[in-house]
Amino acid sequence: MPLNQDFVGRRFVSPVPFQVGREHIRQFARAVGDDNPLHHDVEAAKAAGYPDLVAPPTFLVTATPGALGLPTDDPALGLDYTLIVHGEQRFTLRRPVVAGDELIATSTLTSIRTAGRNEVLVTTYQYETTSGEEVAVGTCTLVSRGTAPSRDVPAGEGTR
Amino acid sequence: MTTTVGYDDVEVGTELPERLFPLRRADLVRYAGASGDFNPIHWNERVATAAGLPGVIAHGMLTMATAARLVTDWIGDPGAVQEFGVKFSSPVVVPDDDEGATVSVRGVVEKKLDGNRVVVNLTTRCRGEKVLMAARATVRLS
Numbered sequence: 001m002p003l004n005q006d007f008v009g010r011r012f013v014s015p016v017p018f019q020v021g022r023e024h025i026r027q028f029a030r031a032v033g034d035d036n037p038l039h040h041d042v043e044a045a046k047a048a049g050y051p052d053l054v055a056p057p058t059f060l061v062t063a064t065p066g067a068l069g070l071p072t073d074d075p076a077l078g079l080d081y082t083l084i085v086h087g088e089q090r091f092t093l094r095r096p097v098v099a100g101d102e103l104i105a106t107s108t109l110t111s112i113r114t115a116g117r118n119e120v121l122v123t124t125y126q127y128e129t130t131s132g133e134e135v136a137v138g139t140c141t142l143v144s145r146g147t148a149p150s151r152d153v154p155a156g157e158g159t160r
Numbered sequence: 161m162t163t164t165v166g167y168d169d170v171e172v173g174t175e176l177p178e179r180l181f182p183l184r185r186a187d188l189v190r191y192a193g194a195s196g197d198f199n200p201i202h203w204n205e206r207v208a209t210a211a212g213l214p215g216v217i218a219h220g221m222l223t224m225a226t227a228a229r230l231v232t233d234w235i236g237d238p239g240a241v242q243e244f245g246v247k248f249s250s251p252v253v254v255p256d257d258d259e260g261a262t263v264s265v266r267g268v269v270e271k272k273l274d275g276n277r278v279v280v281n282l283t284t285r286c287r288g289e290k291v292l293m294a295a296r297a298t299v300r301l302s
Contacts, residue, residue, distance in 0.1 A: 048239075
């Protein structure tokens with residue numbers, strides 16, 4: 001079933017700040033097989049000039065609402081997660097994310113377009129500290145497989 | 161905030177040698193827990209095949225994070241990554257066996273920018289197919 005176009009342009013702001021924690025950074029780094037001491041050892045991070053543990057470059061994917069970091073938990077959008085695959089992802093980091101950051105994520109569903117039998121959703125993200133410093137922006141493109149509106153031609157109408 | 165690679169030590173064309181990264185089912189489960197992405201297509205064969213996929217596939221973000229490691233391990237400082245973007249061109253199917261899938265990543269310095277920054281273009285393959293396209297990281301070197 002096609003996705004609900006009424007959601008295009010909707011903006012979602014995380015209701016509570018996302019607290020970047022040391023253990024979460026360590027857990028995420030372990031999950032991607034990354035043993036860089038800057039993700040695990042506070043003293044090493046401080047010796048390198050950081051205030052605390054440094055998050056891996058893709059860590060912010062955990063800081064957005066919804067299972068895929070989508071502003072799409074509302075069932076009225078019509079998203080079936082099992083039909084979703086990731087199309088594109090981009091992060092622009094103004095500075096590294098570090099343990100202790102408190103981030104507010106603002107997500108905007110910027111477009112839903114049809115590509116063949118699929119639908120393509122683009123969501124943009126902005127991550128700010130609670131004091132208003134922009135830490136990062138991101139873009140996520142998802143592909144909803146096979147949910148494009150039907151192109152069946154009504155009976156009696158020919159194609160040109 | 162110091163990378164182990166200096167801006168003056170690299171040229172356009174400097175290569176980051178290929179590395180192989182195994183991804184097994186257990187790695188997908190671990191990533192699901194750490195990332196909060198519990199989409200069953202990343203751990204449940206029944207759901208994945210019912211959804212028309214060839215099998216359980218790795219999270220795209222896990223493949224992206226794996227590709228990032230080639231760059232962050234090269235420069236030593238993950239905080240030096242300023243921009244990172246990829247397109248997911250083909251799924252990484254992870255079979256339910258002891259080998260899983262092997263993702264190969266290699267890179268090349270594509271551009272030198274001002275501010276000691278360089279753009280690294282990454283080539284990421286699984287079973288010979290490119291699984292990422294337009295995978296580029298901008299990093300600030302010493």
